[in-house]
Amino acid sequence: MGYYPTPVSVVERVKSFLKFPEERVTVLDPCCGEGLAVKKLVEGVNAKTYGIELDKRRAEEAKENLNHLLACGYESVRITNNAFSILWLNPPYDFEKMDEDAERANERKEKTFLMNTIKYLKVGGILIYIIPQVRLSKSIAKTLSSRFENIHVYRFMDEEYEAFKQIVVLGVKKKRNGPYETEYLNLVQVPSFNLDELPQLKEPIYQVPAGENVSLFKSKTIEIEELSKEVKESPLWKKMREMSVAGNGGLKRPPLPLHSGHLGLLLASGCLDGLMGEGEDLHVVRGKVIKIITTYEEIKGDFIEERNVESYQVSIKILNRDGDIITLM
Numbered sequence: 001m002g003y004y005p006t007p008v009s010v011v012e013r014v015k016s017f018l019k020f021p022e023e024r025v026t027v028l029d030p031c032c033g034e035g036l037a038v039k040k041l042v043e044g045v046n047a048k049t050y051g052i053e054l055d056k057r058r059a060e061e062a063k064e065n066l067n068h069l070l071a072c073g074y075e076s077v078r079i080t081n082n083a084f085s086i087l088w089l090n091p092p093y094d095f096e097k098m099d100e101d102a103e104r105a106n107e108r109k110e111k112t113f114l115m116n117t118i119k120y121l122k123v124g125g126i127l128i129y130i131i132p133q134v135r136l137s138k139s140i141a142k143t144l145s146s147r148f149e150n151i152h153v154y155r156f157m158d159e160e161y162e163a164f165k166q167i168v169v170l171g172v173k174k175k176r177n178g179p180y181e182t183e184y185l186n187l188v189q190v191p192s193f194n195l196d197e198l199p200q201l202k203e204p205i206y207q208v209p210a211g212e213n214v215s216l217f218k219s220k221t222i223e224i225e226e227l228s229k230e231v232k233e234s235p236l237w238k239k240m241r242e243m244s245v246a247g248n249g250g251l252k253r254p255p256l257p258l259h260s261g262h263l264g265l266l267l268a269s270g271c272l273d274g275l276m277g278e279g280e281d282l283h284v285v286r287g288k289v290i291k292i293i294t295t296y297e298e299i300k301g302d303f304i305e306e307r308n309v310e311s312y313q314v315s316i317k318i319l320n321r322d323g324d325i326i327t328l329m
């Protein structure tokens, strides 16, 4: 799944570009791997970190390293827009596959991740975008120059550059989109340019803004574990249990066994609704009384007399363990 974690030495140098405020910052990594890059980035900083990771094993690791983690694809999340101080983006170096989204098939993931996650970064927030140098296409250059300002591009340090020839693009999200010719012309040359190595700065050049409240950070896919945890804590579920377990209506066990007439009345009134029996005999009972109005017409001389007669019909049904609904009355 294109797991190339950012080397610690690169994270340390990127950090030297950033001046953090005293207020809390929010950092999003939408493909966080084990979450180590962002964990390192905010060491000693007042920060809340948010990660998304598709690979289950790496997501488990990332839960230990980040404050909030969604174990799913970044495509299936709901997150507050314009909320994050930093977007750390080191996407998989790969093509979108046909079965993922036919419209985007054959587009590079470096581009789709960027296009789809910029919205989470607040205006004035810092983008840290790591991709192989040759992947800085014209369309990526266009997106970067129209959405970001104060852009700097460096290549990884020699020993790290060797493997995947990666670069780091840093920029500040603009208030308004708009073409920026000089930045664009600089960026389109990047793939064929001898870039400077990422330096360790003495003085940071980017002021990181404080983070906004991230009120929404959820996966659209339902994880069975998460679901059962949420259901257990839900007040609605508590109410459901109260209503579905027989005897919770305040009825006490009678001192003598009921005879069938009493039992019929209790069943029909719904007082014994809920789970009954044990083991093989476990079943759900539902009793109710339906009011039926029958209309009779009688000709009386020159006019018709209409009479409504009310009657009550008892219905008792059980649902057994095999899912059969049996009507007793």
Ligand SMILES: C[S@@+](CC[C@H](N)C(=O)[O-])C[C@H]1O[C@@H](n2cnc3c(N)ncnc32)[C@H](O)[C@@H]1O
Pocket: 001, 002, 003, 004, 005, 006, 029, 030, 031, 032, 033, 034, 035, 036, 037, 052, 053, 054, 055, 058, 072, 073, 074, 075, 089, 090, 091, 092, 093
């Ligand atoms: C290049 S690694 C980057 C890891 C980390 N951000 C870092 O900088 O060290 C890319 C990660 O993206 C994950 N990934 C791939 N497709 C994804 C998707 N659709 N949504 C979220 N994560 C994805 C991979 O499993 C991998 O761990």
